[in-house]
Amino acid sequence: MRFFKWNAHFIFVIALYLLVSIVSVAFPLSLMNITDTLIGGGNERLMPLYIGCSSLGISQMVLVYTSGKLNNSYVANRMIQLREQINSVILNTSFEQFNQYDKEEYQNLLYANIENLEEDYYNAVLNIITKGLLLSCSLITLIVLQPMLTLALVVIIILISVLPLVFSVRIIKLKEEHINLNGKYINITNEIISGFNIIRIYCRQKIFSEKANENIKFLEKKRLHLKNTMLKANVIFGSATILIMLIIFLLGGYLVSKEMLTVGSLIAFIQLIMYVIEPSINIAQDVNKVTSTKPIREQIQSILKLEVAESSNHEFNIIREIHLKGISYVYENATAPILKNINLRFEKGKKYAIVGGNGCGKSTLLKIIAGLISGYNGEIYINQKNHKGTINSIGFVDQDNFLFQGTILNNINLFNEDNFLENDIQRLIKQLDFETLLLKLNEDVGSNGECLSGGQRQKVSIARAIFQSPQLLLLDEPNSALDSENSELLYRLIENMKDCICIMITHEDEDALNIFDEIIEVKNGEAYVKSRALVS
Numbered sequence: 001m002r003f004f005k006w007n008a009h010f011i012f013v014i015a016l017y018l019l020v021s022i023v024s025v026a027f028p029l030s031l032m033n034i035t036d037t038l039i040g041g042g043n044e045r046l047m048p049l050y051i052g053c054s055s056l057g058i059s060q061m062v063l064v065y066t067s068g069k070l071n072n073s074y075v076a077n078r079m080i081q082l083r084e085q086i087n088s089v090i091l092n093t094s095f096e097q098f099n100q101y102d103k104e105e106y107q108n109l110l111y112a113n114i115e116n117l118e119e120d121y122y123n124a125v126l127n128i129i130t131k132g133l134l135l136s137c138s139l140i141t142l143i144v145l146q147p148m149l150t151l152a153l154v155v156i157i158i159l160i161s162v163l164p165l166v167f168s169v170r171i172i173k174l175k176e177e178h179i180n181l182n183g184k185y186i187n188i189t190n191e192i193i194s195g196f197n198i199i200r201i202y203c204r205q206k207i208f209s210e211k212a213n214e215n216i217k218f219l220e221k222k223r224l225h226l227k228n229t230m231l232k233a234n235v236i237f238g239s240a241t242i243l244i245m246l247i248i249f250l251l252g253g254y255l256v257s258k259e260m261l262t263v264g265s266l267i268a269f270i271q272l273i274m275y276v277i278e279p280s281i282n283i284a285q286d287v288n289k290v291t292s293t294k295p296i297r298e299q300i301q302s303i304l305k306l307e308v309a310e311s312s313n314h315e316f317n318i319i320r321e322i323h324l325k326g327i328s329y330v331y332e333n334a335t336a337p338i339l340k341n342i343n344l345r346f347e348k349g350k351k352y353a354i355v356g357g358n359g360c361g362k363s364t365l366l367k368i369i370a371g372l373i374s375g376y377n378g379e380i381y382i383n384q385k386n387h388k389g390t391i392n393s394i395g396f397v398d399q400d401n402f403l404f405q406g407t408i409l410n411n412i413n414l415f416n417e418d419n420f421l422e423n424d425i426q427r428l429i430k431q432l433d434f435e436t437l438l439l440k441l442n443e444d445v446g447s448n449g450e451c452l453s454g455g456q457r458q459k460v461s462i463a464r465a466i467f468q469s470p471q472l473l474l475l476d477e478p479n480s481a482l483d484s485e486n487s488e489l490l491y492r493l494i495e496n497m498k499d500c501i502c503i504m505i506t507h508e509d510e511d512a513l514n515i516f517d518e519i520i521e522v523k524n525g526e527a528y529v530k531s532r533a534l535v536s
């Protein structure tokens with residue numbers, strides 16, 4: 001991924017900056033002419049010189065404004081493209097690749113770190129180019145004006161440019177530590193906001209405010225340290241500037257007294273020296289800024305390297321059969337596999353209940369079937385063809401029942417306006433007999449459905465899965481928040497779904513599971529058919 005893009009816009013910005021530099025350098029030269037003309041008594045030539053000087057001033061103003069505007073729009077475009085690219089990669093990567101990073105890492109990158117890039121990378125790099133152009137134009141002019149003095153100047157500038165190198169290593173390290181602390185602070189504040197109810201109910205304000213305050217202190221201390229280091233660098237550069245000015249002034253004064261330099265040239269020289277020293281310092285500072293964003297750029301690069309899922313959402317018009325052969329799975333960092341050599345067969349039109357104790361691996365098995373987990377051993381055959389990845393014709397109700405901000409309708413048709421079949425959804429909800437949902441169909445559910453009850457969230461999640469007319473319906477304890485009446489309705493609905501494979505995880509007693517064709521028990525990492533319906 002290239003952060004900068006050589007396009008017409010970029011080249012135009014650089015061309016304008018070159019023009020700004022040329023005009024900036026021409027201005028002190030024109031002042032030189034005015035001063036020397038005034039001292040030499042050539043008053044009749046003054047008026048055109050004044051006009052020329054003013055025109056240069058006005059052109060400089062216009063050019064600085066125009067180039068600045070173009071610079072800003074170029075950076076804004078790059079930021080938009082970068083954010084779009086990151087979002088697209090994240091949205092299209094495989095589940096396994098996505099899970100390489102913690103949720104917090106993505107959040108920190110997208111909320112905070114990427115913001116730093118605009119100022120400390122894009123603007124800093126463009127500033128280096130701008131200042132570099134001004135510095136080069138000024139140096140060339142200075143060499144033409146007075147080569148000896150310029151040589152002395154160049155030597156001094158080279159000496160002071162070693163200084164930033166000393167500071168840059170320290171600044172990068174501090175910036176990196178600051179980014180880490182900032183990430184931790186974002187995490188703790190997220191926890192305080194998300195866990196507000198628990199914190200208040202169990203009166204844990206003190207613990208959490210101590211946690212947050214400790215983080216704030218560390219964070220601010222680090223920020224202060226970083227700022228002070230940058231300040232130290234600036235003061236040293238500033239002092240070096242004054243020293244250079246003094247040396248040049250003394251040398252220049254000496255050359256004027258020896259009539260080797262005119263007064264006008266000395267004034268122009270000093271102005272041009274400023275155009276060399278200031279950009280040198282700015283460039284050194286900007287180089288520090290750019291290098292300080294290295295950890296962020298590396299983080300972005302590694303996220304952008306996430307591969308787009310190879311076999312995302314395979315299309316299946318009909319799923320006749322799913323066959324798991326020798327499936328084993330071990331979670332990263334876990335010492336033992338959670339699933340060992342699972343062999344199961346699921347057939348169209350049949351309903352399967354998966355039972356087993358807490359933490360035995362039922363949800364893991366369901367996620368493997370859904371294609372959410374891919375690093376397993378063994379094979380999955382769909383319609384007798386080896387398959388990896390997710391499939392399109394699936395309905396999935398997980399334990400989280402995550403809802404997007406929007407209406408219940410949005411959450412059922414998943415913002416698919418083409419598929420905006422309100423009547424169908426109404427019919428479905430009536431069929432599910434989730435009548436309370438009907439009244440709220442166009443109401444906003446709030447962030448993650450906070451305006452709905454737990455049971456209502458679960459109902460929306462079920463309606464969403466069924467609305468997709470799935471070939472494969474996977475339900476992870478879909479009635480855990482439903483009352484017995486609604487739970488019974490759900491069972492009737494599942495019973496009538498003849499065209500799909502339905503696999504449901506449940507903790508209910510076997511007596512309640514008579515609509516299922518098979519009850520599969522997961523125990524000690526293994527899965528076996530515990531009982532079959534008498535009819536099959």
Ligand SMILES: Nc1ncnc2c1ncn2[C@@H]1O[C@H](COP(=O)(O)OP(=O)(O)OP(=O)(O)O)[C@@H](O)[C@H]1O
Pocket residue numbers: 331332334338356357358359360361362363364365
């Ligand atoms: N993302 C993960 N990373 C590491 N370990 C995990 C992860 N998800 C689950 N586990 C572990 O795998 C085991 C099985 O979890 P799983 O959610 O499949 O159990 P389950 O049978 O569905 O349990 P329950 O009935 O309580 O929902 C648990 O010990 C859990 O701690």
